[in-house]
Amino acid sequence: MSAPVSTASLANKFLGAGLAGLAVTALGLFVSDAHGVALSYVVGITYWTAVAIGMLMLILIHHIVDAGWSTVIRRQFEHGLSAFKWLFILFIPLLVSVWLKPGFVWPWMDLGHALHGGHGTVGEDILYQKKASFLNRNMFTGMTLAFFAGWVWLSARLRKASFTQDGDGAAKRTFMNRKTAAFGIPINALALSFAAIYWMKSLEYHWFSTMYGVWFFANCMRAALAFGVVITWWLYTRGDYKGVLNTNQLHCLVALAYAFVVFWAYVTFSQYFLIWNANVPEETFWYNIREHGDWLWVGMLLLFGHFFVPFLSWLSYRRKSTLKPALVISIWVAFIILVDLCYNVLPALKDAHDEPLPFLSINLLWVLSSVIGVGGICVWSYLKSFATAKLIPIRDPRIVESLTHHEATAP
Amino acid sequence: MNKNYGIIAAFDTVPSLYHACEQVRDAGYSQWDAITSFPIHGLDYAMGVRRSKVPRFSLAGGITGFCTGMSFIAWLGWVEYPLVVGGKPMFSPMFAFPVSYELTILFTAFATIGGMFFLNKLPMHYHPVMKAPQFVRASDDRFYIVIEANDPKFNATATRDLLAKAGGKDIVELEE
Numbered sequence: 239m240s241a242p243v244s245t246a247s248l249a250n251k252f253l254g255a256g257l258a259g260l261a262v263t264a265l266g267l268f269v270s271d272a273h274g275v276a277l278s279y280v281v282g283i284t285y286w287t288a289v290a291i292g293m294l295m296l297i298l299i300h301h302i303v304d305a306g307w308s309t310v311i312r313r314q315f316e317h318g319l320s321a322f323k324w325l326f327i328l329f330i331p332l333l334v335s336v337w338l339k340p341g342f343v344w345p346w347m348d349l350g351h352a353l354h355g356g357h358g359t360v361g362e363d364i365l366y367q368k369k370a371s372f373l374n375r376n377m378f379t380g381m382t383l384a385f386f387a388g389w390v391w392l393s394a395r396l397r398k399a400s401f402t403q404d405g406d407g408a409a410k411r412t413f414m415n416r417k418t419a420a421f422g423i424p425i426n427a428l429a430l431s432f433a434a435i436y437w438m439k440s441l442e443y444h445w446f447s448t449m450y451g452v453w454f455f456a457n458c459m460r461a462a463l464a465f466g467v468v469i470t471w472w473l474y475t476r477g478d479y480k481g482v483l484n485t486n487q488l489h490c491l492v493a494l495a496y497a498f499v500v501f502w503a504y505v506t507f508s509q510y511f512l513i514w515n516a517n518v519p520e521e522t523f524w525y526n527i528r529e530h531g532d533w534l535w536v537g538m539l540l541l542f543g544h545f546f547v548p549f550l551s552w553l554s555y556r557r558k559s560t561l562k563p564a565l566v567i568s569i570w571v572a573f574i575i576l577v578d579l580c581y582n583v584l585p586a587l588k589d590a591h592d593e594p595l596p597f598l599s600i601n602l603l604w605v606l607s608s609v610i611g612v613g614g615i616c617v618w619s620y621l622k623s624f625a626t627a628k629l630i631p632i633r634d635p636r637i638v639e640s641l642t643h644h645e646a647t648a649p
Numbered sequence: 650m651n652k653n654y655g656i657i658a659a660f661d662t663v664p665s666l667y668h669a670c671e672q673v674r675d676a677g678y679s680q681w682d683a684i685t686s687f688p689i690h691g692l693d694y695a696m697g698v699r700r701s702k703v704p705r706f707s708l709a710g711g712i713t714g715f716c717t718g719m720s721f722i723a724w725l726g727w728v729e730y731p732l733v734v735g736g737k738p739m740f741s742p743m744f745a746f747p748v749s750y751e752l753t754i755l756f757t758a759f760a761t762i763g764g765m766f767f768l769n770k771l772p773m774h775y776h777p778v779m780k781a782p783q784f785v786r787a788s789d790d791r792f793y794i795v796i797e798a799n800d801p802k803f804n805a806t807a808t809r810d811l812l813a814k815a816g817g818k819d820i821v822e823l824e825e
Contacts, residue, residue: 507746514743517735553708555700644690 243476249621256614260328262607274587274601276343277441280332281579282608284437285461286616287325288454288575291430292462293318294389295455297396298426301412301419307490309640310482310630314469315462316400319393320623321616326386328612333382336375345586346443347375354592365444365520373443378436385429392422397623400631407633430455438579441586445524449509456502461575463495467568471561478629486643489559495568496552503545527585532597536581544574580605652825654777655681655797656808657784658817663689666792669815670695673794676811680800684778684793703764710760711753718749777823795823 263282266275293315300308332343341348349361360366366373395418403411431451439450447453470488473479513521528537548567557563584601585594595601631637660666663685670683674697683696719742726732726740737744778784778795787793794817796808805822812820 511743511746515735515737555704 245621245625249618249625252614252621253618254614256611256616256618259607259609259611259614261611263604263611266604266607270600270604271587273342274584274595274599275604276332276335277583277587278601278604279608280343280437281576281583281605282612283325283328283332284433284583285576285579285609286321286612287433288458288579289461289465290318290321290325290616291389291426291433292458292460293465294322294393294396295423295426295430295459296462296466298392298419298422301396301415302423304416304636306636306639307487307643309634309636310487310643311466311470311491313400313627313630314473314624315466316397317620317623317627318462318465318469318616319397321619322386322389322393324615324619325612326390328615329382329386333379336379340375344378344440346373346440347378354588369443373440381432381436385433388425388429392418392425396422400634401627403631403633404628405633409635412635427451427455430458438582441583442524444520446521447509447513447524449505449512452505453502453509456498456505457575457578459498460495460502460571463491463498464568464572464575466491467495467564468572471565473629474561482630482641484643485559487640488561488564489555490643492552492558492564492568495571496548496558499545499548499552499571503549506540506544527594528581530585530594533581533585533594536577536597540574540578540581543570544578547574576605576609653798653805654823654825655795655800655803656805656812656820656822657778657781657793657795658812658815658820659783659786660792660794660817661790663792665816666794667692667695669794669812669817672811672815673796676802678796678800678802678808680797680803682795684787684795686788686790686792702768703761706764706767707757707761710764711757713760714752714754714756715749717756718752719745722748777825781821781823783819 263275263279266278296308297312297315297319299305300312335342336344336347341351345351346360346366349359351360353359353363357363371377396415399411399414399418402408431454434451434454438454439445439447467488470479470483470491474483510525513525527533548571551557551563551567557567580597580602584597584605587595587601589595630641634640658669660669666683666685667689670692673681674695683692685692722745723740726738731739733739742749778787778793781793783791784793794812794815796803796812798805802808809820
């Protein structure tokens, strides 16, 4: 292990980029369609929350199954969890808008919002009335606060136990984390499902899909694993991981990412297939507007880019166990997840004829500025946390097993 | 006398076997094997064993399974028994997908199992090493290296010297 190089200047660069991105997004509210900017910001903050949720879930799963090989990589995910409190702070403007300007981001919050085609207002809509006990501003605010409270609390518990163990090496920290995992997994599962429903799915509140939370979960896991590979590459090329990380751990990490490629495809196809097969207007409209204009091609891009490209490229052992190809495919996956979120959120922006605004529009600029803005803050938070703890959990009971991890076949 | 199968040498410890394997590997032999009573981590690397070819069978099985599902359902809907169900087309990859996907898994599993048995030639009811003295200890406390006579580099004297130099004991030639 070489001497750690300071990450302070790198962290400041990301902080600068983050603040710049947020400033550009805020500027967009005045120079562009504000609703479009707001939904772009929803995409940006959901994207990075998905990364953090996935990292949290990976740590919880690591503890609940008492995993060995992932101990080396787990520490980086723990640093990633430090972003939750900043994500909450960045979410506050959206919560403020709920109360100051209802309907500005989520149209259903404005009960007087007119539905297209002379169907009255949201408040007169029977499909809204039936869901009103779930879809109201109090519930939205309370639930969002609860999601972040759960995430921040679980993250703090996991981080504290793990970082303290570096000093005292007590096995009870591991047992404590296992208990946290036992109740943390259902908490995180519920929080991420409801977050997906409230933040994204409710934009088109007429729609039903029981797969939605699972779809979001699949993206969370894929995002966390993709960034896990990016972090691994960064630490390896920087020299930190020399002599620590071996081919077998990398292969396991990417094989897990590969499994979630198939899982994402399974879930996303199931959602499409069930709606296609049942052919009920309350459900099919959601896909119909996503076949309008250039959204059809975005859907095709997701089908091929989100599934076939990583699926076929990662079939080969070499591309799972070699850092460079694994990195390239992971960056592609991280990008296409963003497109997937855009596909789910942005068609809620309608023109005067109730048709979705095209994908290729100025809103992509605000998506970009939001992703850079929120992402810069998250990476800055990760790097700040990175400097405060050891590279790997050196006194974890499983660390030797992890460092000498060997799979059945020769590299 | 029967045809010569090869030469077997015994080793008492894991490290001595491991380093002997490295020497045999570096000497360029290809038709040889190490016999241990339990898996030894990294021995495949010391032996220079390449990755298994089983995944190629799996891939072929998976592609066959997917195409079987799709083509059977297409043939059924278009040719054999055209029937409109729920206003859906006679054939669509949408409803053929779940079945094709299941067949992909099924055929992949069959091809993987079959490919494994094809490549490792199991079950094998007779093997010449059974004749070696004290070979019974291979399932107890000793480790063995067998170099086959059909290896292009095989030379009765040189191979025996190599194994002796690597620390092999009780070196004997095996009959077919």
